Amino acid sequence: MIRISETVKHLLIINVIMFIGTLTVGQGVLFYDWFAMHFPKSTAFQPWQIITHMFMHGGGMHILFNMFALWMFGTPVEQALGSKRFLFLYISAGLGAVLLQVGYYYFDFYSAYQGIASLNMDSELLSKIISIDASDGQYIKGEILSREMGPILSQYGFDAGLINETNFKSFFEMNVLARNTMVGASGCIMGVLAAFGMMNPNAELMLIFLPIPIKAKYFIPGIIILDLISGLTGQSFFSPSNTAYMAHVGGALTGFFIMWYWKKNQFNRNRWY
Known part of the structure; x- marks a missing residue:
């Protein structure tokens, strides 16, 4: 069994504490609203x-899989790099x-x-x-948005008659988009996974639902x-449809470039294997 490293251990503890806070503070809403990443154009940001x-997670399976990956890949990476790096x-x-x-x-927002x-x-x-809350359960409904817009437009003296169907669709x-939120350590872990792959390119990895060993140098780029x-x-392949896929890509690319820079400029090549 892999012995957990110190920084990974503390990160696990912080994530668990934050998850407990999400479940217990403000009936599962207030804590989330404070600490989840809101779109910068939202008043909740x-x-x-x-x-x-x-350090936030949206559910039990979310934190379970992320913390398992942090322990599994983070420990050998920390042992190789040291806690600070x-x-x-x-x-x-x-x-x-x-x-x-x-x-x-933002690209989608300004296109709209x-x-x-x-x-x-x-x-x-x-x-x-x-920033209007036009949600009804898991869905955002146009009729709620339209109803809530009326008083706001009147308050600012804006003529609602100027808004046509195309305008409303954009609103x-x-x-x-403004109600999108991001939570989770997945971006961080994808960076760690990229680092692990660069240090251990021939390590064999497997997906839980596809138990076929694949070398890290093929597995990790494939996931990205x-x-x-x-x-x-x-199109979702193995993650929930509300996954922030670009966050995964951004985390992995950041991890790759950091490790590439360190490997090229700071580390003795023998330390990578």
């Missing part, structure tokens, strides 16, 4: 969420994950914005509209490519 979301890699991968995923959201640009709407009014898309395809097409 706070700067600390850029870091805290890395490992922690730098881990947090940097999480930041890379946020950067790519939020950048992807083109549908309302002609309205020349005040930025404060727009912020209030895209709806922007509202959906599938995440990229899923992010671009919406």
Whole structure:
């Protein structure tokens, strides 16, 4: 059995504490709203969420799989790099994950914005509209958004008659995007996984539902490519449909480039094997 390393142990503890907080504080809502990563255009966004979301999880299976991967791959990577470099890699991968995923959201957001640009709407009014809670259970409904928009438009003296069907569709898309949240250590762990693969290219890995050993140098790029395809097409291969696939890609690429730089400039090559 792999003996857990110190930094990995502390990361596991922090993630578990945060998960307990999610379940117990504010009836499972308040803690999540504070510390999950909200889209920056949302009024719920706070700067600390850029870091805290890395220690949040959306459910039992989510944290279980992430913490298992952190223990399995994080321990040998920390043993090779040392605690300080490992922690730098881990947090940097999480930041890379946020950067790519939020950048992807921004692209979609501003594409939708083109549908309302002609309205020349005040930025404060727009912020209030895209922050409307139009959800009904797991779904966001146009009729709720339309109903809630009315009083806000009146408050700002905006003529609702100027909004046509195309404009409303854009408002709806922007509202959906603005309500996106990110939680989980997956981006960090993908960076660690990339590092593990670079240090152990011939290690044999397997998916739980596909028990066929595949060398890390093929397995890890394959996982990243599938995440990229899923992010671009919406086609899920082995993760829930609400997975932030671009965050996986961003974390993995960040981990790869950090390790490439260290390998090229700082480390004795013999330490990698």
